[in-house]
């Protein structure tokens with residue numbers, strides 16, 4: 058019998074053993090390095106330790122998996138062979154970098170150690186090999202600092218101040234101006250810093266350095282900033298990071314060396330031009346950390362034209378190969394170019410849209426690919442506020458503070474804050490803050506997220522701050538050197554002005570300008586964004602689902618047309634009642650509704666209007682007078698909206714809200730009454746207040762949202778719905794007479810039973826025909842209902858008999874299906890439920906597919922069984938949520954309706970749903 062030996066797990070992959078499809082196992086950085094090596098691009102040799110090894114390490118209480126160290130050693134030997142230098146050797150040393158990199162890119166959130174494999178002896182060999190001691194000691198001091206920080210948990214500030222002190226003593230301003238001797242003494246001081254903080258210096262044994270570095274990179278998966286970033290971007294916490302180990306190349310050898318980052322297209326605007334930065338005589342982290350403001354990439358053409366040309370060609374090839382915008386790290390060692398990383402570029406919404414459309418037009422990708430490439434949610438970010446064009450030149454000039462590099466567009470105003478943690482606290486307290494810093498570090502992520510915008514006085518457009526803000530869709534200005542930050546005094550100076558922490562400033566991330574005070578902003582229009590319009594046109598050709606807008610006013614209606622809505626899916630009439638000028642009339646109407654209704658019943662009136670109104674008492678007259686006034690206003694409202702929308706459908710919902718919403722609160726009335734008594738006000742005033750109070754008391758409900766509202770109210774006080782229908786038909790008739798085609802649809806809210814629909818339909822269609830007859834005009838209209846109670850969904854087959862359309866009111870349907878009052882849930886326990894994983898996500902933001910979704914499915918099926926061409930859609934905020942739009946597509950709805958600003962999101966999401974289903 059043979060004993061089966063367990064297969065040794067492969068945890069380490071040479072660059073030539075991997076490819077771009079292996080990101081799960083090798084991380085994005087690792088798998089793309091493999092891919093570039095495979096394509097024969099100039100990548101220094103190396104290998105990757107898998108994410109699986111990291112998961113094992115973290116799961117086994119920070120113990121390296123068996124056999125991992127041996128595999129690493131074997132691969133190091135192969136690496137030595139391939140470059141002809143030796144790790145740990147003094148005469149021909151090989152240094153390596155130990156780099157983090159997960160499946161999805163988390164820029165700067167985990168750790169990387171450069172120049173590893175160095176010590177007091179090796180640095181001398183390195184100096185000989187380099188032919189210069191300065192870069193060797195430069196590499197050494199960088200190693201001591203980063204190793205101490207990452208592996209030994211020493212805080213970086215101590216190193217920074219020692220470095221500043223050394224530069225001051227040497228009388229220089231830049232790191233690379235320090236001489237070999239000065240760097241050597243810096244190394245000694247750095248070691249002291251480490252020893253003081255951690256009790257020992259970094260180890261001198263290269264192999265010990267290597268193992269400890271690998272472990273530290275594994276652990277950096279769980280640094281607080283990495284966890285925060287994953288939470289923010291909904292990235293799985295269990296993936297782990299891969300570790301890439303590769304031979305170092307040196308960008309700090311002198312003027313023909315350097316390092317940089319480039320984007321194959323502009324990640325901020327999408328412009329189809331290489332965008333990037335370069336620093337001569339520097340190592341990679343100098344660019345991303347923003348310590349020195351780099352030169353624009355074009356300046357490389359002057360310094361090293363051959364390298365520049367080669368770089369441009371490689372960048373172009375990489376973009377074509379990946380058929381997407383790439384973010385590429387490179388280093389030049391003695392005029393020889395190396396690529397160190399490539400990844401899909403993080404970009405702003407504007408850039409995402411423009412690059413997708415451009416690439417489709419260039420034939421690099423298909424239109425469908427372009428549609429799938431832009432995150433539907435992101436489309437709404439295109440419409441971020443911008444400073445108004447109406448701001449006068451002088452006003453701007455008087456407020457101007459400084460101009461930096463525009464790193465992420467958008468306008469923002471907020472209080473100056475110099476500290477990330479403080480910014481997070483102020484934002485949590487509801488303040489708008491702009492984070493102003495010399496530079497930002499990955500550790501500042503919580504402050505960057507909380508701020509409305511970020512301004513840094515140093516650093517370039519590829520620094521961490523810039524990359525992170527572009528991902529977050531908030532404005533960012535970097536390298537704003539006109540701003541002199543004095544952190545200790547809590548102020549900055551710019552253009553001769555002093556601005557203290559807490560003072561308001563405004564920033565324009567598109568132009569890079571910073572101003573004093575708060576400037577007016579406007580929301581841009583889709584009309585100004587031709588690429589977005591083009592992409593959305595493709596979306597319209599692709600989607601099956603209709604997209605309508607929720608709009609209550611002619612202005613909203615006009616806005617929704619600009620946004621591409623095909624009609625109005627929900628026009629609420631409450632807002633028309635709530636208008637301050639109208640409120641007194643509305644209240645007059647409500648105040649007398651009860652006596653008027655009693656009187657109407659006594660007169661056995663089944664039509665819409667009492668014939669012998671003159672004989673009624675005053676309150677009845679008052680009621681009808683007010684009703685007439687409201688009707689005239691409603692006619693104007695509907696006429697204006699229908700005129701804007703033309704032949705497109707306009708679904709008008711009859712009054713829905715509980716009546717108390719139109720009246721002052723009980724407490725207010727009591728206080729007012731007491732005051733009136735106190736000043737011995739005239740009796741008439743007192744009586745009016747008292748009757749108001751009585752009315753409010755009579756309307757009091759213990760749970761108004763489940764009380765006397767919607768069609769229940771419509772049935773018990775028919776005069777009001779009749780008035781609304783009269784107004785709709787009258788407005789429609791006016792426009793038809795003008796030769797316009799209109800399509801109002803009358804929608805009944807909150808139905809629970811077909812009988813409600815049956816009665817209302819009978820009554821209201823009688824009104825509609827009478828008006829049409831009287832005006833001698835035929836108005837095409839539909840009659841339908843909202844399905845927003847579970848009972849309506851369950852009895853939808855019956856309800857369909859009396860409806861020409863259904864509109865799922867998913868806000869109420871969610872409230873009633875869960876039995877959660879939305880306002881209470883969101884304020885009290887919903888966050889907790891989601892954080893604890895009791896619910897996977899917020900059912901008010903995204904349709905709950907299993908409960909609410911099931912009711913919708915049943916309602917659709919039953920409704921269509923009864924009436925195959927029943928028109929069905931949803932209104933409610935879910936209509937603008939991409940995941941819910943996909944759901945609506947899948948259950949076969951005819952349209953979604955959402956707020957005008959979400960219409961572009963819904964158009965794109967509907968196209969993506971169609972593409973996913975095809």
Ligand code: ADP
Nearest residue numbers: 154156157165169303304305306341342386397
């Ligand atoms: P991050 O994810 O923070 O960008 P990286 O692992 O990409 O971390 O490395 C940080 C910097 O060090 C980058 O600029 C990178 O190009 C540079 N770098 C990494 N490995 C090497 C190497 N072998 N030789 C030279 N520079 C390197």
Ligand code: MG
Nearest residue numbers: 165345386398
């Ligand atoms: Mg990198």
Ligand code: MG
Nearest residue numbers: 806845866869
């Ligand atoms: Mg409702």
